[in-house]
Amino acid sequence: MKNNNISNNRIDVADVLRGFAVMGIILLHSIEHFNFYAFPDTTNQGEWLNFTDRAVWDGLFFLFGGKGYAIFSLLFGFSFFIMDDNQRRQGKDFRLRFCWRMALLFLLGNLNASFFTGEVLVLYSIVGFILPLTCRLNDKWLLCLASIMLVQPLALYFVVRACLDSSYTYPTIPSDALWGAAYQMQSGGTFWETVRVNLWEGQLASLSWAWDNGRVFQTAALFLFGLLIGRRGLFRKEHRPFWNKALLCALAAFFPLYGLSNMLPDFISNKSILTPLLLVVSSLHKFAFTLILVSSIIYIYYEIKGGQRLMLLAPYGRMSLTNYITQSIVGSMIFYNWGFGMFRYLGITASVCVGALLFLLQLSFCHWWMRNHRHGPFEYLWKKATWIGRKTN
DSSP: OOOOOSOOOOOHHHHHHHHHHHHHHHHHHHHTTTTOOOOOOOTTSOHHHHHHHHHHHHHHHHHHTTTHHHHHHHHHHHHHHHHHHHHHHTTOOOHHHHHHHHHHHHHHHHHHHTTOTTOOHHHHHHHTTHHHHHTTSOHHHHHHHHHHHHTOHHHHHHHHHHHHOTTOOOOOOOOHHHHHHHHHHHHHOOHHHHHHHIIIIIHHHHHHHHHHTTHHHHHHHHHHHHHHHHHHTTTSGGGHHHHHHHHHHHHHHHHHHHHHHHHHHHHOOOHHHHHHHHHHHHHHHHHHHHHHHHHHHHHHHHHSTTGGGGGGGHHHHHTHHHHHHHHHHHHHHHHSTTTTOGGGTOOHHHHHHHHHHHHHHHHHHHHHHHTTOSSOHHHHHHHHHHTTTSOOO
16 A cells, blocks of 8 residues: 555645535436426426426536536545544554444434435445445555446346346336335425435435445445545645546546447347446446546646636535535425425426525535634534544644
8 A cells, every 4th residue: 555654634626526526416406306306397388498408407417417426425435545544643543433433424314314315425324334344455456346346246247147048137126116105205295204204215215226226336436446546645736647647538438438328228128138237337437427527627726727716616515514414404495395395386497596506505604614613514513423532633
């Protein structure tokens, strides 16, 4: 393992990336009505709004779908490295403390899940245990393990199995009833009815979706890649050439992979082959596009005159946990039946405007809050509870 002899001061570009990711997440969640796919009748809304609805939906999913969360996941692994390495420099082992931190994250995730069925913190709290289990492996083994997980080994097995046996059926977790129960409460339930269903049926549905769509393996891979980024100090200014090369490689990989994912349904009719194969290809092209976004932001930040203006996003990134949870609370209140029930009136274009307004309000609050505090409210509580029983600076 490479041991950087530089202190782990806060790396601003990581906060910028985190802020960018959470911004993308709130915009996507807004047009999805926070995982509540109910929209007003658009039959008579006019061609112009039909066009903007389609452009907003396709554009945001192309830019952020599976990528905002991926950047967030990379930075989760990176943050683990920072904390673990800081403790190792003091002669302490952070691994057990991190396991406790994941138990706390599980509780925070369930708080978030009581409002929003599509949240990822519970998944992170489970998959996160891979970090203390693997963090003492050398870089080559970590890279190998992360790469294997990225290509979705279970899905590849299903592809091979279906190719060898024409009667084989691709297995999925039956979750339609779970989603139906969540939808029923989102569209007509009271606050407490919605919370109850979200915490059970909603969570089971969300975790089932994550498993069926390869998010478990992909998240683990991204955590490990983030750990490697931290080990190598790749977010530091002196490693700009690495990201320039990463940008070129990602561009070269993305377009053929993206094109292949669009072509496969025209050539493969067997769903038991097509579905897992698309999962593998989409995992790779989304990772490539994630690298394009990360590399581009790092290039702009370090290389372009005026790139430091991206620091406007840094306070938003430093308070990402607070922003992520509060956007779920406010978003569900806006769109769900227990709140204002705006799913009945707001189409996709109007919803993205709501999301942009929420982002700007959160961003303004973050700038105000961080003038007088080192951590956001939920970040502070999580840190205090993590280090309970031990004095920290």
